[in-house]
Amino acid sequence: MLKHSLPFALTLVCVSHFAVAAAQDSKSEQGRLIAVAYDQSDAGFKDSRVNINMVLHNAAGESISRLLVLNTLEKNSADSGDNTLVVFSSPADVRGTALLNHPHIENADDQWLYLPSIKRVKRISTSNKSGPFVGSEFAFEDFTSQEVDKYSYEYLRAEDLGNTQVQVVSRIPRDANSGYSKQVVYFDIKNNQPVKIDFFDRKQALLKTLILSDYRQYQGFWRPNSQKMFNHQTGKSTDLLMSDYEFGVGFKATDFDSSALMRLR
Amino acid sequence: MPGVPYKNCFGWIGLCVLAGASQAAEWDVQWEGNVQLQNRAYFHEPAPQQHTGPDYSYALTPQLKAGDPAGDVLLTGKLFYRKDFTDRARTHWDIRELKLDQNLGDTQITWGVDSVFWGKTESQNLVDIINQRDGVEGVFSDEKLGQPMVRLRQVSTRGVLEAYYLPYSRQATYAGRDGRLRTMPGIEGDRAQYRSGAGQWYPGFAVRWEPDMADVDLGLSVFHGLSRDPSFAPIRHDSEAWFAPVYSPVTQLGLDSQYVTEQTLYKLEAIYRTGQLDLALRERNYAAVTIGLEHTLGSFMGGSGDLGLILEYNRDGMGKRSINPLQDDIVLGARYTLNDSADTYLLATVALDRIYASQLYKIELTRRLGQSLKLTAEAFIPSLNDDQEFIYGYRRDAVVTTSLSYYW
Numbered sequence: 001m002l003k004h005s006l007p008f009a010l011t012l013v014c015v016s017h018f019a020v021a022a023a024q025d026s027k028s029e030q031g032r033l034i035a036v037a038y039d040q041s042d043a044g045f046k047d048s049r050v051n052i053n054m055v056l057h058n059a060a061g062e063s064i065s066r067l068l069v070l071n072t073l074e075k076n077s078a079d080s081g082d083n084t085l086v087v088f089s090s091p092a093d094v095r096g097t098a099l100l101n102h103p104h105i106e107n108a109d110d111q112w113l114y115l116p117s118i119k120r121v122k123r124i125s126t127s128n129k130s131g132p133f134v135g136s137e138f139a140f141e142d143f144t145s146q147e148v149d150k151y152s153y154e155y156l157r158a159e160d161l162g163n164t165q166v167q168v169v170s171r172i173p174r175d176a177n178s179g180y181s182k183q184v185v186y187f188d189i190k191n192n193q194p195v196k197i198d199f200f201d202r203k204q205a206l207l208k209t210l211i212l213s214d215y216r217q218y219q220g221f222w223r224p225n226s227q228k229m230f231n232h233q234t235g236k237s238t239d240l241l242m243s244d245y246e247f248g249v250g251f252k253a254t255d256f257d258s259s260a261l262m263r264l265r
Numbered sequence: 266m267p268g269v270p271y272k273n274c275f276g277w278i279g280l281c282v283l284a285g286a287s288q289a290a291e292w293d294v295q296w297e298g299n300v301q302l303q304n305r306a307y308f309h310e311p312a313p314q315q316h317t318g319p320d321y322s323y324a325l326t327p328q329l330k331a332g333d334p335a336g337d338v339l340l341t342g343k344l345f346y347r348k349d350f351t352d353r354a355r356t357h358w359d360i361r362e363l364k365l366d367q368n369l370g371d372t373q374i375t376w377g378v379d380s381v382f383w384g385k386t387e388s389q390n391l392v393d394i395i396n397q398r399d400g401v402e403g404v405f406s407d408e409k410l411g412q413p414m415v416r417l418r419q420v421s422t423r424g425v426l427e428a429y430y431l432p433y434s435r436q437a438t439y440a441g442r443d444g445r446l447r448t449m450p451g452i453e454g455d456r457a458q459y460r461s462g463a464g465q466w467y468p469g470f471a472v473r474w475e476p477d478m479a480d481v482d483l484g485l486s487v488f489h490g491l492s493r494d495p496s497f498a499p500i501r502h503d504s505e506a507w508f509a510p511v512y513s514p515v516t517q518l519g520l521d522s523q524y525v526t527e528q529t530l531y532k533l534e535a536i537y538r539t540g541q542l543d544l545a546l547r548e549r550n551y552a553a554v555t556i557g558l559e560h561t562l563g564s565f566m567g568g569s570g571d572l573g574l575i576l577e578y579n580r581d582g583m584g585k586r587s588i589n590p591l592q593d594d595i596v597l598g599a600r601y602t603l604n605d606s607a608d609t610y611l612l613a614t615v616a617l618d619r620i621y622a623s624q625l626y627k628i629e630l631t632r633r634l635g636q637s638l639k640l641t642a643e644a645f646i647p648s649l650n651d652d653q654e655f656i657y658g659y660r661r662d663a664v665v666t667t668s669l670s671y672y673w
Contacts, residue, residue: 092672125561135606
């Protein structure tokens with residue numbers, strides 16, 4: 001509306017500015033759409049359970065293993081993400097230890113830790129999202145559910161990653177407490193699933209790379225059976241090896257209450 | 266060994282029953298447990314009658330769980346045995362758990378021996394009254410003796426309601442004649458006296474309600490039964506002075522709550538108790554409170570660890586005559602969690618007593634070695650200057666307890 005009354009030069013500047021902005025908007029929109037497509041591919045899974053063997057490798061080549069069960073309950077609300085419950089069965093001294101997470105888009109997540117030796121359910125502070133998850137190369141924020149609105153997006157390019165055609169999208173965490181300045185995600189064109197993620201630290205340096213592989217379809221939902229996180233700065237890595245994916249477990253909301261931690265078996 | 270009649274043979278029978286049940290087809294059975302070697306090294310020479318030099322002990326904790334295929338029934342047995350080579354009173358058995366959990370949808374019923382935790386704060390848990398403490402296990406710690414009970418738990422979206430029937434009460438354990446970390450004179454746990462005809466069979470009842478709320482965690486509880494905090498009557502035994510614990514029936518109203526923000530937890534526990542015996546063996550109605558906060562600094566100093574800072578204040582309405590050492594005490598603490606693969610954890614606290622100007626320091630370090638071993642080192646350093654304080658007998662007992670546990 002201003003354009004009509006302004007001098008030609010200024011109009012040109014404005015138009016070009018709008019064009020650039022529009023192009024950026026469209027790149028951001030394009031990136032977001034890919035993330036939405038990924039999110040949609042998962043919609044309606046209701047709940048799931050999977051056994052995970054987490055193998056932690058240090059730079060010297062030594063490794064220890066943790067066995068855990070990851071339970072997930074899908075949440076379809078605008079302000080909260082999928083509830084997750086992690087129960088450890090190994091190492092033996094932490095057997096039965098459980099971590100319950102209720103993620104929120106705007107507010108801080110709610111987290112509870114269950115300590116079976118003293119039967120105590122303990123609220124834990126959630127400000128340290130960037131801290132390592134039980135000594136692994138996965139941060140807490142990598143391990144909890146990835147909601148579309150936790151990031152802003154930019155579409156980068158299409159390319160071939162080995163034999164896989166991918167679309168590359170950069171996503172920037174909206175949470176100031178995130179340990180990352182950005183993540184670059186490689187989505188498989190065929191099934192909209194991420195196959196690789198580069199994580200950049202707060203100083204914009206490449207910190208970690210996650211390779212997601214051995215995707216299989218369970219009741220129509222794609223899941224990776226292997227996730228390998230490599231830390232470029234320390235040389236340490238963590239493998240997550242999944243087995244026995246189960247969907248339609250029949251979890252209820254009360255199975256993901258803090259009181260449910262006392263009923264774990 | 267303290268003479269609680271049911272605890273030795275019934276524990277093993279229970280485990281055998283569980284083992285038998287576990288042979289039924291398709292039951293999910295897990296054998297678990299740990300064995301621990303422990304050393305206690307003291308900084309100072311003891312009083313004359315106590316053992317000089319370090320204490321050695323070992324402990325066994327076998328555990329068996331058997332769940333039915335449908336997930337509606339769970340049998341659990343967990344026994345505990347410690348052999349202490351110095352203190353005969355510290356050599357003891359306990360059934361930590363021997364119970365049947367029935368899952369009936371939103372209702373769960375527990376029959377048998379179990380352990381229960383109530384509370385929010387770190388320096389002590391005033392509201393936590395279901396279980397008696399296994400006092401010889403730690404130094405002012407919260408190791409618990411198994412408590413026989415029937416528990417009904419109802420879970421709904423509005424909250425959790427629990428009701429308890431507690432047919433029998435346990436006797437607290439105390440270090441013996443040779444043992445250290447005790448009052449002077451010592452306390453003979455199995456010479457307990459009761460201010461009720463039924464003795465240990467005085468029935469207990471409790472109800473707890475935890476409403477489901479967004480940023481506030483709340484627990485409201487009512488208890489009637491024998492107090493878990495005895496007073497002490499002087500007795501003579503083998504012409505030596507001792508104390509006998511004296512238990513009385515009490516009624517307690519409890520409140521524990523916590524307000525949650527991103528980095529800070531604000532905590533409050535408060536009780537009002539009637540019928541409690543004070544140190545002068547008078548029945549008292551009194552209130553006690555613990556209030557404080559826990560503030561967490563994530564990625565402390567740029568590392569991967571979290572530093573938690575604890576500040577709490579404890580006040581007990583009975584003051585100098587309270588059976589609780591935290592009568593008017595400020596507790597400061599720091600907890601450093603490394604978030605490493607060994608789950609390394611450091612906790613340092615000090616209790617500053619405003620009545621007797623005494624201090625109790627504690628430092629605890631825990632880390633796993635490899636896949637199955639866990640190392641724990643705990644230092645306890647008391648600074649006690651006033652012989653009027655009931656725990657004055659601990660003044661020479663600065664100690665480092667080192668425990669190595671193997672888990673299977």
